[in-house]
Each structure stands twice: as structure tokens, then as C-alpha cells.
Amino acid sequence: MATVRLEHIYKKFGDVIAVNDLSLEIRDEEFLVLVGPSGCGKTTALRMVAGLEEQTSGDIFIGDRLVNDVPPKDRDIAMVFQNYALYPHMDVTDNLSFGLKLWHVVRDEIKRRIEDAARMLGIDRLLQRKPRELSGGQRQRVALGRAIVREPKVFLMDEPLSNLDAKLRVQTRADLLKLHQRVKTTTIYVTHDQVEAMTMGDRIAVMRDGLLQQLDTPEGLYASPANLFVAGFIGSPPMNFFRGTVRQVDGQTMVDTGSVRVPLPPRVAGGAARAALGREVVYGIRPEDIEAQNGTGGWPVRANIEVVEYLGNEVQVHANVQGVTFVARLSPRAGARVGEDLPLSLHTERAHVFDAKTEDAISG
Amino acid sequence: MAEVERSVSDVARTTAVARARAQLSPRERIGRLLENEAVFGYLMVAPAILYILILVGYPFAIALWFTVSDATVSQPIGPFTGLTNLKFVLDDEVFKRALANTFVFTISSQLIQMVFGTMLAFLLLRHFRGRRLIRAIVMLPFTVPVAVGAIAWQWMLNPTYSVVNWVGAQLGFFPMLGGPNWLGEEQYAMISIIVVNVWRNLPFTAIVLTAGISSIPQEILEAASLDGAGWLTRWRKIMAPIIAPIIYIALLFSLVFTFTDMTVVWLLTKGSPVNSTHVIASYAFVTGVISGGLGRGAAMSLFLFPVLLVGALMLLRNLKARTLD
Amino acid sequence: MAAITIPRATHGRAFRLRRLRGNILFALALLPFVVFALFPVYWMFITTFKQVNDLYNLQDNPLTFNLAPTLEQVTYLFQQTNYATWAVNTVEVGAVVVAITLFVCIPAAYVLARMRFPGSTSLGIGIFLTYLVPPTLLFLPLSQIMVGLGLINTKWALAVVYPTFTIPFCTWLLMGFFKSIPREITEAARVDGCSRFGALFRVVLPVSVPGLLTIVIFAFTLVMQEYVYGLTFVSASDQKLITLGVVTDLIRGDIFYWGSLMAGALIVAIPVAFVYNLFMDTFVRGITGGSLK
DSSP states (O other), X not given: OOOEEEEEEEEEETTEEEEEEEEEEEOTTOEEEEEOSTXXXXXXXXXXXXXXXXXXXXXXXXXXXXXXXXXXXXXXEEEEOTTOOOOTTSOHHHHHHXXXXXXXXXXXXXXXHHHHHHHHHTOGGGTTOOXXXXXXXXXXXXXXXXXXXXXXXXXXXXXXXXXXXXXXHHHHHHHHHHHHHHHOOEEEEEESOHHHHHHXXXXXXXXXXXXXXXXXXXXXXXXXXXXXXXXXXXXXSOOEEEEEEEEEETTEEEEEOSSOEEEOOTTTTTHHHHHHTTOEEEEEEOGGGEEEOOSSOSEEEEEEEEEEEEOSSOEEEEEEETTEEEEEEEOGGGOOXXXXXXXXXXXXXXXXXXXXXXXXBOOO | OHHHHHHHHHHHHHHHXXXXXXXXXXXXXXXXXXXXXXHHHHHHHHHHHHHHIIIIIHHHHHHHHHHTBTOBXXXXXXXXXXXXXXXXXXXXXXXXHHHHHHHHHHHHHHHHHHHHHHHHHHHHHSOOTTHHHHHHHHHHHHHSOHHHHHHHXXXXXXXXXXXXXXXXXHTTSSOTTOXXXXXXXXXXXXXXXXXXXHHHHHHHHHHHHHHHHHTSOHHHHHHHHHTTOOHHHIIIIIIHHHHHHHHHHHHHXXXXXHHHOOHHHHHHTTTOSTTOSOOHHHHHHIIIIISOOHXXXXXXXXXXXXHHHHHHHHHHHHHHHHHHO | XXXXXXXXXXXXXXXXXXXXXXXXXXXXXXXXXHHHHHHHHXXXXXXXXXXXXXXXXXXXXXXSOSSOOOSHHHHHHHHHSSHHHHHHHXXXXXXXXXXXXXXXXXXXXXXXXXXXXXXXXXXXXXXXXXXXXXXHHHHHHHHHHHHHHTOTTSHHHHHXXXXXXXXXXXXXXXXXXXXXXXXXXXXXXXXXXXXXXXXXXXXXXXXXXXXXXXHHHHXXXXXXXXXXXXXXXOOSGGGOOHHHHHHHHTEETTEEOHXXXXXXXXXXXXXXXXXXXXXHHHHHXXXXXXXXX
């Protein structure tokens, strides 16, 4: 068990900066998710922690130990790869015991650990099989088992679920969480899937173009995204954005898109809003913060419904208010019909405002 | 202020790294060094590079030195003689003949191979019963050691017991026991050498072409024939351009190997009659190894080099292009 | 359940005739190629087993046995010539060449296939290009080097020289094999506790057995069939390898022992041809530097 600390990590591949001044501390027993679109540097960061890639500059600590010069084999970490990377010439038992033998773990201990892990993962009947005789899900479990038996200081996981089909992925996600609650090993988990990140992470580090965008709990990321990118990345369907200018209208600070005016959320409406007067901003509101009007408050608009996607428990509608289009998640009973007008109310108190130039969130 | 802080943390960092290093035993330190990608990489290619430098690079340099010196077997480190060897070689009628022969043999066998190789490739692409067996038979000349094949041909073309002449006589081409002396007369000897070269290399050309053609996605050809392309159009506009890079490589290798080989000539004629069928390689062998004139022999071998260089450069371009994708 | 009879597809007479004609034309086109390729080997075969009186008889059809076949020539080969010695020499030199080739090629191919370090691509291409350098360019200086090493006129000169052929070829062949092994397997091994060396030996090599087998066979068959360097470096009969021995020592002056010559040639040719045929596609891929998929 250990903390992992990255301090001012840079990684260049030729002229490309893959990771740009990344500082990050992963707490003991924490499950930290590194998330971002492909090419954002998340996998490179993980591989540097593993020692498979050497940082151009900066320091990495595992526990209190500076590991910059330490080869992967001496870092006391275990890694789960996207394609599982099982040793094809060894059966499951040998795959699991390979690392332990190299670490000179005594034979009885190896046997005990393999039995424990196999039981925990439900692979005890596959121990004599070769990887090619296993299904994708089984291989994934063996790959996890190979990490678990090592009882390392840190687990590193590089998109371990992305080769599984959708149903198995959801199930394995839950299993992984249960596993982490049991073994409590510090884990760094890389994924491009924000749903995976939100459901699994104790904290989430969002990366883009090699830069850390925000490090926060799932709730924190959702409630107060630090910038436009994070706001758009977290949440599905994504947050609606419109460009507008901050204006004083009838004594109220509003964002004016030209055809539509919406009030600023109260937490922004104070000093920050006054400072933003006349500036161009991006106004963001999540589809779930828009409802059919039912007299419970919110900012009323009349929207023309352009597309209705029926999902059973909800409908997602593409609505148009005087040329401004957005997506809303409504109750199936809201009565949205394509081509018809529908009164909607926007919960502007939960809206977000971003500076159009810097893309950073404006807050009070 | 910020800079001061930074340099303080830099110092702390360097000392931390230094301390971590100092705690390692020498053995561990070597281990660490080997984990470095570049150190490990150079160490691992070193044997290959050394072997090639010592047994290809170094001899090549010596060959260059032989060329400009009067080296003989009894006196390998001869005095510097400048371009005397080259001049001698260029004045040597037999060498000029060998130089011309080398081109004649290489180019004519190459052309014949391309024509018949293409035919054979298309025949082998057809699915028929016993295809594997037929393929193995047709590949025999390439799979049998060159020297063995050449010696078998020498026996077939034997002046007295030539089976080729016997068959020719049965078919009415020659009078019984009156067929040509294949390896004893200049014209016939040259034809024989070309035929044996073709015999040997035809399978290689054919197999490369087969592999190339069968790698063309069937849909493209089908789409083309739906578009109304005839057989010739399909070959010229679709197949040939797609397999061109492969043919190019095959041609290059085949050219270089035929150009530099002496086995066929040596086993069939040893250059006879009267030194009319020598190639550069065989004449260099006679001059350098048998007569012991290292300098002159080396100067002759050196004439192979420009062709090799062009081959190497062309190949290099192709390889670079491919390693980049 | 009642059997459903599917009417057999029947073709018109014209169609069948056309197909038959196509097949005959095809066979006629293929025939010359088959005869051209096969005849010299057939001729070796029939010569091997003919009695001497049959062989040098100009009256009878030379294409068949006119007298009973005999093993006389083969027996002569093994009892009266150094054939057995040449075979043993070939095995010895072959073993050394295979060992050198493996020792040199495995590490080189591994790093060239897997790692990027300054100059790695150029080194790989450089190694491949040496494959183009022909013996005829180097046999003069190399013979002097062999004199210097005291190896001239011994089979060990060949053991030293042959790897210059096998190293470029086998390195590239192995690079192809190594590239097809997922990189993550070696990375997993390194995280699990292997050094870079360890990952190569414990994980990559066990997975590449077919590739290793291919280069072993290539190296060995090359030793079986090489001729030019053998001719240059070795003249003592008891030091010769098999192909060289057959095509030089069974000729005394102008007298050819055609029967035993062909017997010796055939015995070398059959295993080499068989093995080459099995590995044909891999070899052609290796020769062309992987430009064939």
C-alpha cells in the first residue's frame, strides 16, 4: 500500500509534448481514474508510473521512494493491460505464478495466493487452461488475477475493460469495485470512457492534450467543472452550450445570445458577473436541468421540438428556442411531439458560465 | 523568488537521485544500466554489427586496398601501385568479354524469367487437383542446391552422352549422335548458361508473382470486371500496379544474385571454350584465387560494386518507405 | 420424413466440352514447365541407379533402365570416397553456424523489432543490405584473413564465414516474427519482475519457437549447399562439406564418375529441396525483406 506522487512530469516524443507538467498525488488506498480522449497523455502517464516509459523530466515517487531510475521490475507494481497480455505459452497457473517466482515467493505462499485469487475471481476451474482456450471475460479475470497475486504496492490498469462487450463491461466494473474494497490497493485506472470514470473513481483526473484539466471527486466534476472541456466531457448526453454576452437587463444580469436571454445562476450573479459585463461567455446547462413546465419554477422558454428519442424511462428531445438548439431529458409523460411547441423550464440556478476566451469557469 | 525555490527543489532532487544511486551495489548498477533502452539496444545489436564489420566491412576495405596495390598470395601486403591494376584489367580482352557476358547473361535470363515466370504464376494460381504437388515439382530447381543443379545440367549436356541431344534426335531436331556440343562451342555454351540460370531462377520469380497476385483483394478485380474491364486491362491497370513494388524487390534480388554468381558458369564451362564464357565473378576467381593475383582479382570484383550499390540504394528507398508506414 | 430430391445440376453438352477443352489447354500449358523443372532431377535419379554399362551405352534409350537398377554407385560413394566425412563435416560446421546465427540474430532482431533508439532503423537496414554483398566481392580478402587466422584449408574457415549470409537474412526473418508478438506481453513480464533480458528469454523466445526453428533450418541448409566460399577456402578433401565434395572430388581430371556424382548430388538435394519446399513462403518473405505479406 502506498501513495503515488507525480511532480512536474513532462514527456516529449520528438517535438510532441505528450504529458505537460503533470503533478498528481494518488492517496493510499485510493482508486484514481485518469480519463480523457485518446492522445491526451493518460496512458503515457500510467506507463511512466510503471517505468515502461521514462519521463523527460520530473519526479515520480511510489510511497516515499523516488523511482525515476528504478526499472519496472523493481517498482513493486502490477499492471493490467487492455489486451490482457497473458503469456500465451503458459497455462493460467503459470501465468499467475510467473511474477511470484521471480520475486522468490515461497512455494506454499504462491499456492495460497493463487487459490485465493482464483476463488475471488471465479477462475478456479480454469487453472490448467492456456490463454487461447479462454473467453475474453475469462482472460480479463486471469489478467486481474495476475496483478492481485503479486500483492503489489500499486495497481496500474490501462483500459482493462474496453475489450469486453457492453454487458460484461458493466458487470466487471462492479466486480472491480468490490475487489478494490476488499484488497484496498492503491489503483490508477486509465480509461477514455467518462461513465467508467464516474462510476469507479474515488477521484478523477481529467486530461486533455497532455494537460491536467481538473482533479476532483465525481460529484465535484459534475457539479463544478473547472472549464468548458471538463463540462462537455463529463455527463451524457453532454451539457448544452450557447455563446452569448453578459448584459444588464431590467436590473438582472443575463446572458444574451442575440435571440434568447437567460439569467446567470445566483452563485455567479454577484461580483464575478459584474466583472464579466459585456464579455463574451459560454453558457452551459445540462440536459437533465431542463424540464417540461409544471409550475415549479425555473426559467420558462417555449421550444419547438425537432427530434424525439424515446428511451423508455425518459425521452431525449432536441429543442429549438429561436434558433438556439439544445438537448433536454424529459419525462415520457411530458408529451413532446416532433414539430410541436412545448413550454420548458430551465433550472438556471444549476447552469454554468465559462469565459469564451479562456474557457475557464466563471464563478462567484 | 520562484526561481530560488525551483533551484532548491532541483538540488533536493539531485541529491535524492544521487543517494538512491549510491545505495546500489555495482551489480545492481549494471542491471539498471541494462534497463536503459539505448544501452540495452546497442548492446544487443553489437554482436551482429561486429560480426558484419569484421567479416564484411573489413574484408571489403582490404579488397579496396588490394585493388590499388600489387598484392599476391605470396605477398599479400604488396606495394602501392595506384591504378595499375584497374588499367591492366581494362586492357584485358578476357575481362572485357567477361564484363559483357555478365550483362548478357543477367539481362537475358531476367527477361526470359519475367515472361515465363508470369505465365507460370498464373497457371499456379488456378485451383486444380494436385496443385501442391505440381507446385513442389515446379519449385524444384530453386530448392535444389545451385551447385547440384548445375552439375546435373553438365551431365545432361555432356558432349558424348548428352540426353538433351538424344531427345532432340528422337524428335528429329538433330541427327543421331550429331547434336551440338553444348558446352564446347561458344554460342551453345552461352545459351546453355542462360538456360540453366533461367531454370534455376524461374521458380523464384513465379512464386513472388503468385504471392503478389494472390494478395490483390478479389473484390477489386471483381469490381473491375463488373465495370467492363477485360483481362488485359485488369492486368495492366490493376494487378500490375499493385504488385509492382513486389516485382521490383524480386527483380532486384534476382538481378543482384545472377549478376554476382559464378557457380553456374564455373560448374558448366569454367569459362571455356577459350575464356569466352567467363563472367566477372568467375574470371576474378581464376585471376585472384587460382593464379594468385590478388590485386587484379580484387580490381575485377570491384566492377560488381556499382551494380550492387545501385541495387542497395534502390532497396534502401523501398525499405525506408516501408518502415515509415 | 420423405427424402427431398434435389435435381442435380446438369450442364449442357456444349458447356462440358468447353470445360474439357479448357482443362486440356491448361494441362498442355503447364506440362512444359513441369518437364523443364523436373527433368534434371529425374536424370540425376536415373543416373544414380543405373549400371555403368547401361549408363555409357549409346545404343539404348537413356531415359529408362535397360539393365536392372543397382545400388553400386551409392555403395561406391560411401565406401570409396570421402562422402561420409563430408557429411560429418557438414553437420559439424552446420552446428557451429547455427549456434553463431542464433547467438547473434536473436538479440539483434529483438531490439531492432521492438526498440527505438538513435540509429536503430539505419542499423537494421544496414544489416539487411549486407545480404546483397556477394562472396565474389569478398573471397580474396577473406581468404587472406583465413590465412591470418590459421583457418585456411579447414572446414572451420567456413563456419566463420557462413554467418555473414545467415545473420542478415535470419535477423530480418526473426524481426518479422518478433513484431507479430504483442508488445504488452514483454511489458507485462517486465512489470512482473523480469529485466529486459529476462523478458526476452522467458517470454519472447518460448513464443517464437517456430521462427527460431525456421532460422535454424535455413542456416543449416545454407551450409549444406554453399559452394563458392567452399571452393575458395578449402581444397583438402577431408575438410570439404558435402556439396563441394560431390561436385569437385568426384571428378578426377577429366574423368567424371557420373553415377556416384549424381548419387551424391541427389542425396544432398532431396532433403534440402524438401525442407525448402516446406518453408518456401517464409524464405521468400525473408529474401524480399518482408515485402510479401
